[in-house]
Amino acid sequence: MAERRAIIAANWKMYKVHTEAIQFAQKLHYLLDEDELKRVEVPICAPFTDLRTLQTLFDADRLPFKLGAQDVYWEEEGAFTGEISPRMLEALDVDYVICGHSERRELFGETDEMVARKVEAVFAHGMTPVLCVGETLEEREAGSATEKVVRQVTAATSDLSSTQVEGLVLAYEPIWAIGTGKTATPDDAQEMCATVRAQLEEMHGAGPAEKARVQYGGSVKPGNIEMIMRGEDVDGALVGGASLDPEDFARIVTAW
Numbered sequence: 001m002a003e004r005r006a007i008i009a010a011n012w013k014m015y016k017v018h019t020e021a022i023q024f025a026q027k028l029h030y031l032l033d034e035d036e037l038k039r040v041e042v043p044i045c046a047p048f049t050d051l052r053t054l055q056t057l058f059d060a061d062r063l064p065f066k067l068g069a070q071d072v073y074w075e076e077e078g079a080f081t082g083e084i085s086p087r088m089l090e091a092l093d094v095d096y097v098i099c100g101h102s103e104r105r106e107l108f109g110e111t112d113e114m115v116a117r118k119v120e121a122v123f124a125h126g127m128t129p130v131l132c133v134g135e136t137l138e139e140r141e142a143g144s145a146t147e148k149v150v151r152q153v154t155a156a157t158s159d160l161s162s163t164q165v166e167g168l169v170l171a172y173e174p175i176w177a178i179g180t181g182k183t184a185t186p187d188d189a190q191e192m193c194a195t196v197r198a199q200l201e202e203m204h205g206a207g208p209a210e211k212a213r214v215q216y217g218g219s220v221k222p223g224n225i226e227m228i229m230r231g232e233d234v235d236g237a238l239v240g241g242a243s244l245d246p247e248d249f250a251r252i253v254t255a256w
């Protein structure tokens, strides 16, 4: 089996101004030792307005975190008021870009096709997409969760090369578990992460599918991370609410 390095990402969503971002990163660095950060990769996916500040801080103080954005538009530049291009993120040394988070899909109307274009644009600029997939409660109850997730994985990865699939990070996030305090059972998390990997294997072959990393997301907390991480196809977590507090987030990273 491929050795996959764990990846535990903070997704701050629309929280923290740039000065709060500095305080958080310094505190988190103080709470984690270097060995932990060799074992686990830790991207901080911050609002756009925090990225330049974090880039400067990570560089100046040699903080071993990765820099992440929460969204991107796929065009290089142009008359797209309010959008941020992959070129702009690349210029800030952004490593990871969340693509197709369920809040973007559900609240801002992002379609599978738009998400696929974002994923490709992120790769084209040398960054790594964190492709989010997941079902609603209605879909789970109707028995169509797997179908939905497979469809999302298919739509967003069908034009990718094997090398891109190897580098890809996916996040399985059941929508009913996001910010609700409900988590998928460890078995459900493992099962769907395995389904994601199986779909990658079917489309792109076993080699790339073994190397791609699949996170679980949805109410991950210090108290449930140990159960979640037992799944052999679960390679990390995408953490929303519990990533806002450096102590909680450090406990999640340390538990892995």
Ligand code: PGA
Binding pocket: 011, 173, 177, 178, 179, 180, 217, 218, 219, 220, 238, 239, 240, 241, 242
């Ligand atoms: P949550 O969010 O940890 O607050 O449930 C996870 C996410 O939306 O990425």
